Amino acid sequence: MFRGRVFRVVNKDVVLPNGRTTTFNIVEHPGAVAVVPVFENGDVILLRQFRLATGGWLYEIPAGTLEPGEPPASTARRELIEETGYRCRSIRKIAEFYTVPGFCTERMRLFVARGLSPATAERDADEVIHPLRLPYRKALDMVRRGRIRDAKSIIGLMMADGRR
Numbered sequence: 001m002f003r004g005r006v007f008r009v010v011n012k013d014v015v016l017p018n019g020r021t022t023t024f025n026i027v028e029h030p031g032a033v034a035v036v037p038v039f040e041n042g043d044v045i046l047l048r049q050f051r052l053a054t055g056g057w058l059y060e061i062p063a064g065t066l067e068p069g070e071p072p073a074s075t076a077r078r079e080l081i082e083e084t085g086y087r088c089r090s091i092r093k094i095a096e097f098y099t100v101p102g103f104c105t106e107r108m109r110l111f112v113a114r115g116l117s118p119a120t121a122e123r124d125a126d127e128v129i130h131p132l133r134l135p136y137r138k139a140l141d142m143v144r145r146g147r148i149r150d151a152k153s154i155i156g157l158m159m160a161d162g163r164r
Helices: 072-084 137-143 151-161
Strands: 008-015 019-030 033-039 043-051 056-060 063-065 090-098 105-115 130-137
Touching: 019 137, 033 043, 033 072, 033 151, 043 063, 043 072, 043 137, 056 151, 063 072, 063 137, 072 090, 072 105, 072 130, 130 137
Parallel strands: 033 105
Antiparallel strands: 008 019, 033 063, 043 056, 043 130, 090 105
């Protein structure tokens, strides 16, 4: 039906477990990663990012799409540098989940990055991002007050908090 730069939309005729036949529109996505970058003192980096689909700015954790053949941890390290200007000494996967399983195959791998140090890399041309360093408790407060509305960021911050 449609092929874009990152995903494609297909029709799938299926027989469901209850024996009924139907057609689904499925967004096929290569998968993605998200990273909770945590400094030694407990600060975290969030991104204030422009998202056209939501009509404006969101607070998010760094994230990005898997490249063909690229291991998820490598994608996480790459996206961390590109989006925050920091590299990490260690990175650990803490969760894996489907973002919108009702119509999309995207599987998100969630990481925590530690041992942060400055690095440089070019951002993607279609990204408008402003990194923000803040205390972890303030980021959690932003979740509780509804200022962070991005699902991967809410999941990431809440799950990583239990591992601090």
